[in-house]
Amino acid sequence: MTAQSSPSSQPAEARSGPTPAVPPIRPELGVSIFSRMAALAVRTGAVNLGQGFPDGGGPAAMLARAQREIAAGNNQYAPAVGVRSLREAVAEQRADRYGTGFDPDTEVVVTAGATEAITAAVLAFCRPGDEVVVFEPYYDSYAAATVMAGATRRAVPLRYTEGEFRFDPDELTAAFSDRTRVLIMNTPHNPTGKVFTAEELATIAELCRRHDVLIVSDEVYEYLTYDGVRHVPVATSAPERTLSVSGLGKTFSATGWRVGWACGPAELVAAVTSVKQYASFTAATPFQLAAVTALRECMDWVEELRRSLTVRRDLLSGALREAGIEVYPTSGSYFLQADARSFGTDDGMALCLDLPERAGVVAVPSVAFFDHPEAGRHLVRLAFCKDEATLIEGAKRLVGYRDAVA
Numbered sequence: 001m002t003a004q005s006s007p008s009s010q011p012a013e014a015r016s017g018p019t020p021a022v023p024p025i026r027p028e029l030g031v032s033i034f035s036r037m038a039a040l041a042v043r044t045g046a047v048n049l050g051q052g053f054p055d056g057g058g059p060a061a062m063l064a065r066a067q068r069e070i071a072a073g074n075n076q077y078a079p080a081v082g083v084r085s086l087r088e089a090v091a092e093q094r095a096d097r098y099g100t101g102f103d104p105d106t107e108v109v110v111t112a113g114a115t116e117a118i119t120a121a122v123l124a125f126c127r128p129g130d131e132v133v134v135f136e137p138y139y140d141s142y143a144a145a146t147v148m149a150g151a152t153r154r155a156v157p158l159r160y161t162e163g164e165f166r167f168d169p170d171e172l173t174a175a176f177s178d179r180t181r182v183l184i185m186n187t188p189h190n191p192t193g194k195v196f197t198a199e200e201l202a203t204i205a206e207l208c209r210r211h212d213v214l215i216v217s218d219e220v221y222e223y224l225t226y227d228g229v230r231h232v233p234v235a236t237s238a239p240e241r242t243l244s245v246s247g248l249g250k251t252f253s254a255t256g257w258r259v260g261w262a263c264g265p266a267e268l269v270a271a272v273t274s275v276k277q278y279a280s281f282t283a284a285t286p287f288q289l290a291a292v293t294a295l296r297e298c299m300d301w302v303e304e305l306r307r308s309l310t311v312r313r314d315l316l317s318g319a320l321r322e323a324g325i326e327v328y329p330t331s332g333s334y335f336l337q338a339d340a341r342s343f344g345t346d347d348g349m350a351l352c353l354d355l356p357e358r359a360g361v362v363a364v365p366s367v368a369f370f371d372h373p374e375a376g377r378h379l380v381r382l383a384f385c386k387d388e389a390t391l392i393e394g395a396k397r398l399v400g401y402r403d404a405v406a
Helices: 033-044 060-071 084-098 114-125 140-148 169-175 199-210 268-275 285-297 299-322 348-359 387-403
Strands: 108-111 131-136 150-156 159-161 162-166 180-186 215-216 242-247 260-264 333-337 379-383
Touching: 033 199, 033 299, 033 348, 060 285, 084 108, 084 260, 108 114, 108 268, 114 140, 114 180, 114 215, 114 242, 114 260, 114 268, 131 140, 140 150, 140 268, 150 169, 150 285, 169 199, 180 199, 242 268, 260 268, 299 333, 299 387
Parallel strands: 131 150, 131 180, 180 215, 215 242
Antiparallel strands: 108 260, 159 162, 242 260, 333 379
16 A cells, blocks of 8 residues: 555545544542642742742762763663662661661562552552552552552541541551551652651551551651651551651752662561553663662762751741641651641642742642541642742742632
8 A cells, every 4th residue: 555545644534434532530539739730830930839849959979970981881771670789788678777688689669759669569569359458648549559450449548636637446446347458558648748756656556457458558758857856657557567668859859860669577568569560661771770879878878968958948937827827737758738828728739739820839639648528638748848039939939829718
């Protein structure tokens, strides 16, 4: 058949047969709130305090290692489980910091970001009809992964009580059933900044052991804790059933590199690997090699980042509180929660849609991460991982908006 007579070159009216129907987007997997708010930031030119990407680069030694590896030609596929030197470095990091030992050959897998590790775990462990317990507000990929697995989400609210966000042990107990397969937790927690306590971890571990439930623990902010609070992995309480997930991006300010990892019992890691090999297959080779340098040589840089983030958290929260805007305390992560009621409304979603247009600031409505909207309707997430000038300007605009609508 010549190019002139091929069906694709004929006018549309000359083609026979109906146009194939495009399947509708599943409503549960529509445009994420992050994409929606990012688009608003671009369109309006607003100060973006919504998305959790930091201003500035990572440690110089890590960046230089990536450049050297690219120049040296290390740009082809790495093994599906990740380069061995990175798996060794991850195992060393977990042992040194937490005393949890992992075999780098069978109990560590490198993924294309922590999100892939979590999604692969849910897809590997859940079947249609199973249930997944999450704490809300939850990171939106947890919900999407649960939907893709055909499972049902059971959300347990974190409510602000006596100076911190807490879950009700009775509500958590009630969320479990004989269909519960996985519990996903995130500590330090996005977006509340909560760091789960040893008592809370023990409660979670006991319930999961009682119901034979696997724990997928998202710990990407493990080093970014404040005010003397220290992250403790749930794997120290339930090592036999926990998949611990972390990554390079948040700790080393390289969120675009998409290098994560998961550690746990060999059979859990093998299940994750079996899924992720058909997704990304592997993370970028030069960035994996640079991650080795980061973990082994750049921890002083991480400590300086943590101190800097403490200052920036206090700068943003202090400016807002001084103006009478309620901001909840945060012990970890990049984020703090502000109360929309300080702006004269209890509707955080409406507030966040109005702010880019009228104040030139983008924030994220936390209610997007709740199944019980009454628990989070009034909460707004602000990211303080930006440079100080951006935070000062963002706070100034927020205060000006509040004064205008008050």
